[in-house]
Amino acid sequence: MTPSHPVGLIWFRRDLRLADNAALYAALQQCKKLFCVFIFDDSILAPLPHADRRVEFICQSLAELDGDLRAACGRQEAGLITRRGLPQDIIPELARQLGADAVFCNDDDEPAALARDAQVAHRLRAMGRSLQRSKDHRIFGRDEVLTQSLSPFSVFTPYKNAWLRKITPFYLSSYPSERDLAARLADRPEGERRPVPTAAELGFEAGTLDGLKLPTGASGARELLDDFLPRLPRYQAARDYPALKGPSYLSVHLRFGTVSIRELARTAHASMQREDWDAAAREGAATWLSELIWRDFYFQILAHHPHVVERSFKPAYDAIVWDSGPEADALFAAWCAGRTGYPLVDAAMRQLAGSGYMHNRLRMVAASFLVKDLGIDWRRGEAWFAEKLNDFDLAANNGGWQWAASTGCDAQPWFRIFNPVTQSQKFDPEGRFIARYVPELARLPARLRHAPWLAAPLELAEAGITLGRHYPHPVVDHAAAREKTLARYAVVKAGDAGSAASHS
Known part of the structure; x- marks a missing residue:
């Protein structure tokens, strides 16, 4: 294919690799000369916590990408342009400065991303330039x-x-997106030849990935x-x-x-x-x-269905009245801290806090517990996961939480409520996961780690545990919470399939 654009710009976003990259392939096919850019978007960075691990993951992955670009063409002058600010402002202006009449990127259907891209496209069109999106993720x-x-x-x-x-x-x-890279990659202007910033240089805590088995980059x-x-x-x-x-x-x-x-x-x-x-x-x-x-x-x-970002997929479920107030806030805080008294839930939440990762089965268990044992709005849990998960993705996180809350498109039936003890006995039968993340229970026999409140006083004493001191009593009684949840969901029972309660 004969390139149709003398100069192009590829905007890397959620596609931090060279191999099999749809937008990069399209740009190389259509441009004689290509610049590469990544924008540290202030609208995304601003609300993040200071110790957000994802910032360091991105920075390290970008540093590798920058090195891969320079290695591909054998020139240090080539590589990745990095800027910080709002893409709506930076991308059109950068395209003007570089003389790029087309900007290439891979698409993103999150509502905020669509609005951002619409603004970028509008400003580019006003300048006689275009935004071209490819399907990649x-x-x-x-x-x-x-x-x-x-x-x-x-x-x-x-x-x-x-x-x-x-x-x-x-x-x-696969797209052969590295094939013409050496011939088409342009040298960055002298003022743009800065190394990729570190998390610390962006104002975030350094070393957040230290000790985690999480290799970065391609x-x-x-x-x-x-x-x-x-x-x-x-x-x-x-x-x-x-x-x-x-x-x-x-x-x-x-x-x-x-x-x-x-x-x-x-x-x-x-x-x-x-x-x-x-x-x-x-x-x-x-x-x-x-x-x-x-x-x-x-x-x-x-x-x-972008309304799922704020509301239930099934409108009838917006009628559910969730618990709120100081008591609910205290229960939510206990859930976040892994101090609910239910060991598998607590182990899961501590794994999340310590590593930014949670096993998929445990995401379902922890979510079900928050919504159907504690009676707390699924959106609060969704927001907590969004802040803590290294792999947070709006679509999957929202879909998973609405599944657990029975409010989603393909949801867990509202009357099926995970029992955190039986889930623990089934999926961590030897209590090994619990012992790792709730070490205060590690000296208990494996059969008692799932529900330490059922242990005899002598068994607790031999393990050096005093409930309420070393490990909390359960914050709720599961059986009572289950009945309360069935009553809570009864307000939408007539509009939902299913009529018999079951216990997993």
Whole structure:
């Protein structure tokens, strides 16, 4: 293809890699000379806590990206331009300064991102320039998997089935986005040849990733993927047990685009059909692919139903009256701190606080506990996860919380309430995960770590535990809380499917 633009600008966002990058490929195809930029968006940075780990993850990943750009063309003058401010102001002005008549980026369907991009596009058009967006962080876009009536799916299983029917090698193939990079990458203007700033230089705490097994950048994603692939055949069997090394741990890399979703989906899809694997191993690959399809599903839900950011997907559930006031605030604080007296919930919340990660099974357990045991609005928990999770993604976080709260499109039935003790006994049977994150219970026999209030006084004494001093009493009685929740949800019972209560 003959380049149609003398100069172009690629705006990196949630796609911090060179390999298989849709926007980078489009820019290299269409531009004779290409500049690369990343904007530290003040509207995103301003509300973040001082010790936000994601800032350091981004900075380290950008430093690698900058090095990869310079290595690709063998020139130190090339590389990444970094600015801080509002993209709505910086991108059009930078395009003018560089003489770029087209700006390329990968799309983002979050409401704030759509509004930002609309402003950027409007200002570029006023200058005779264009904003060109590509699909990169999902396999199918908002309108690519629809029902027979051409409406969006609102239930996951039919969506998944349609997704699998539609998938072909075309959708899973990689973009050769590094092929022409050396020839097209432009030297940065002298005033733009600054190194990528560190988190400390941006005003954030340094060293927040120290001690965490979280490698950054595209090389970090490759390291985690290479570690996971030998475990993929056992994914179905191991993924629900937080004490086991079951997940891929790639979620933060998917969030910031240091790994290609196409590569992961292609690997999973091909592994489902491997003749040298037994049925259980192929099921492991199918289950992993299903998790990746969930991402696409939640992306299209957010794109078609942006009201979910503030309200329930099912409007009837906005009638639920959640507990509030000082007592609810105290319960919420106990939940955030991992001091509820329910060990598996507390272990999960402490894992989140200490690492920015929480096992997927435990996200469901912790969310269910906040909403259906403590009676607290799911939006408060969603906001807490948004602040703490390294892999926070609006679509998936909102979808997961609305699932747990039974307010979402493909939700947990309102009458099905996780029992935190039986969940603990089932998914952490030896109490190993609890012992790691709630070490004050580690000396208890494994069978008692799930519900230490059931231990005999002598057993507590032998473990050196006084309930209420070393570890809290349960903040609520699960059985009583369950009945209260059933009554709370009864206000929308007539409009929701299901009529029988069950106990998981």
